[in-house]
Amino acid sequence: MNQLFIIGNGFDLAHGLKTSYRDFILWYLDQVWKKIIQDQEIEGGFLFKDNLLTIKKSGILVSFPDQTKICDWQDLLKRLDLYSIGKVNPVISDLMNCILGKNGWADIEKEYFILMKATHINNDDKIKQLNDQLDCIKKHLHEYLKTSVYPEIDYSKGKPQIESIFTKEILSPNENALYLNFNYTNTLKLYDCVPENSIINIHGKIRSEYDNLVFGYGDEMDESYKGIENRDENEYLTNIKTFAYLENRNYRNLINTISTYQEFKVHLLGHSLGLSDRLLLNTIFEHKNCKEIELHYYKYWEGETQFNNFNTLVKNLSIHFNAGYKSKMRLITVPFSETVSMN
Secondary structure, eight states, rough: OOOOOOOOOHHHHTTTTOOSSHHHHHHHHHHHHHHHHHHTTTTTSSSSSSSSSSEEEEBBBOOOOOOOOOSSSSHHHHHHHHHEEEOEEEOHHHHHHHHOOOHHHHHHHHHHHHHHHHHHHHTOOOOOHHHHHHHHHHHHHHIIIIIIIGGGOOTTOOOOHHHHHHHHSSOOTOOOEEEOOSSSSOOOGGGGTTGGEEEEEOOOOOOGGGSSSOSBOOOOOOTTTTHHTOOOOOGGTTTTTHHHHHHHSSHHHHHHHHOOOOEEEEEEEEEOOOOOGHHHHHHHEEEEEEEEEEEEEEEEEETTTEESSHHHHHHHHHSOOOOHHHHHHHHHBGGGGGOOOOO
């Protein structure tokens, strides 16, 4: 059977890369603090300003503020209060306020869509401001990946467990493997068994310009989406993934390839199955040639007790099937007892 490997952020995390949402947010807050230290002698005005966060001051900071890394949002607020003479007033954007304290990348895209729906319902003309906020996150993310993550990838090291998943099913000369990479990194290069010409980087790559990275929302199956389209205001569609997919051939190559397969099996490796990729994943899972889905779960320990995320993945998987396809989901999902874990 032909194989389709879907690669998500958990794949990079399994390789020790700091690509989690929390890693990125802490890096961003640390950049804010460094900028404040750099500009502390400036009289009046702003300590920091971008589309996510604005920090004004009425006095000046005292000399030599703490230069250790920021550990969370509250830590930044405490330092501003401790080292400031006069009042420092942080103004947090709507999107930043919603995503502080969240756990994953899908949360950012989900919170963006929730705010967009609220803007649509309330008709409050905030959509351009909201899009600017998401674009700001995208720019910072691109910088973070290029400067703090990409240099750490060690292509001389692999993960034997994951490699066994890639190679365990012997392919006949008439069978193929395709790798759908949702990450911006090139971690798949760690594996000699993965031909570069079989990788589709559906969301773009670190080495491209930031505006070529696909970052937004892809759940046009949401009940509110039709009403948003009917507004006939293109600003609302700026960060819908479907339109970004039409800027290159990646999406078309994916669909054309799996359509040539008489049958194929899907392997999920590190993708959380969040709603931000719902329409694309639905297209794959409900495809008439999709015969099996294996959810390669992740094992973790709390004290001496071992847990895994298989049940979470199954529940998330179910959301990607329309009502008429729920029975197919139950038939084609590989049972836990027969599933190979990622670690």
